[in-house]
Amino acid sequence: MRYVNSLNQSLHQLMRDDDSVFVLGEDIMDPYGGAFKVTKGLSTAFPDRVLTTPISEAAITGFAAGLSIGEIKPVLEIMFGDFLTLCTDQIINGISKFHWMFGEQFKVPLVIRSPMGGYRGYGPTHSQTLETIFLGVPGLQIIAPSHYHSPGELLYHTVLNEEVPTLFIENKSLYAEQLKIPDAIGKSGDFIINTINNCNEFYPSISLKVQKDEKPDLTLIAYGGMTLPSTRAAMNSFIEEEILVEIIIPSLIKPFPLEDILPSVKESGRIIIAEEGVRTSGWGAELASQIYEDSFDYLKKPIIRIGSKEFPIPSAKSLEDSVLPQSHDIEAAITKLLL
Amino acid sequence: MNSESNLIHVPQNDPNESKAILVEWHVSDGKRVSAGDIICSLETAKAIFDVESNFSGYIVHLVEIDQEVEVSAPLALIAKSAITANEEREKYLSTNKVSVNVKKSTTLTKIAINKAKELEVDINSIDKSGIITEKDVEHFAI
DSSP states (O other): OBHHHHHHHHHHHHHHHOTTEEEEETTOSTTTOOTTSTTTTHHHHOTTSEEEOOSOHHHHHHHHHHHHHTTOEEEEEOSSGGGGGGGHIIIIIIITTHHHHTTTSOOOOOEEEEEEOOSSSOOTTSSOOOGGGGTTOTTOEEEOOOTTSOHHHHHHHHHHHOOSOEEEEEEGGGTTSBOOOOOTTSEETTEEEEEEOSSOTTSOEEEEESSSSSOOSEEEEEOGGGHHHHHHHHHHHHHHHOOOEEEEEOSEEESOOHHHHHHHHHHHOOEEEEEEEESTTOHHHHHHHHHHHHHGGGOSSOOEEEEEOSSOOOSSHHHHHHHSOOHHHHHHHHHHHHO | OOTTEEEEEOOOOSTTOOEEEEEEESSOTTOEEOTTOEEEEEEOSSOEEEEEOSSOEEEEEOSOTTOEEETTOEEEEEESSHHHHHHHHHHHHHHHTOOSSOOOOOOBOHHHHHHHHHHTOOGGGOOOSSOBOHHHHHHHHO
């Protein structure tokens, strides 16, 4: 099943199972069914609960927040993650704080879904990875499933059970990817898959390794779309030099899933954190700090952080590829840490 | 390319999509098509779109339902006659080595390949699933 279909089916299931679930967003009505087709079929199946909105991200975010304080469970789509900048006042000064500001009288269980990511030639304002601007905001949770997770299952749980406002970040490059389900012996292709539930049983991290019982030489932490270049780099490193990389792929991005990552970190002592967002002050910067604070004595080398360059993402594919991180950047970092 | 038949290729429907899945054939294998007829539907992450035949003739399916294809890959062959359609299919498949569900062959690491050469171990005789490493080769050589 494709990542996009997992999400679409989950939304259909949510609306069948709970008639307080509403879906809102720009251009989500059938026959168009949304810019990335995640909401396809919903307005036909549930015409009273699918709302097509004006083009005003601030207004629709505030509106959805108000609905969520009442009896409604809204799932708001912001068409491109780049447009979350227009929602920031509603999210930072309102939604994430209301529970505390109003003496815990109510919760704001709003789920905002939005696609992020580049590599598709969409240009500087439609290709970014901006969930990182929300990392320091108290009261906000961020989920970013990869195609090694079941995005539909994660979304289902988030909408029905979470009481904290949540950003649910989907990566555009992953929409067309087939979900990697472990087979009967727990493998997908050449990778052995393990699920790590130390932080949150509903938002696990996935561990990938090509050798079962060996200690990893290196821990590579990546989430969302960065899973794609990470698996390529890890495979190449094994084929070329028999370097065993354990890839840890969290689905819970904030709060930071430190406990999912530490076991591998303590085994390998060599760490790369690869993200699609800008490297400066990115997710990796905070995660690296937390790892240093907790497990400094286990580290053999400084942590390497990989992210995109501090430059607007170009539209031309060749230039875009020089700004966004590639698998060869990860391979170079692997070589640097080991040879 | 054979003058008796013409190929239909996967079109680039969207500049950002390089792959598609064949979801439906609208003309059965071996049937007659006219230029302009819709022969199949392809699905990308963003849309389902139809593909027309540029040629008249008898259609030979080169792709199966649910198979993923790249832009510009051949989808169908339009043969000039119903009689030659099957011959054309066989000729095309044999010259282009098209195969569906290609079985993954054994992978070895570079170090393992060198070790196998050094110890004169026959790679094809190593019976192990997953990637074969230097240790596996040494183990096998004993």
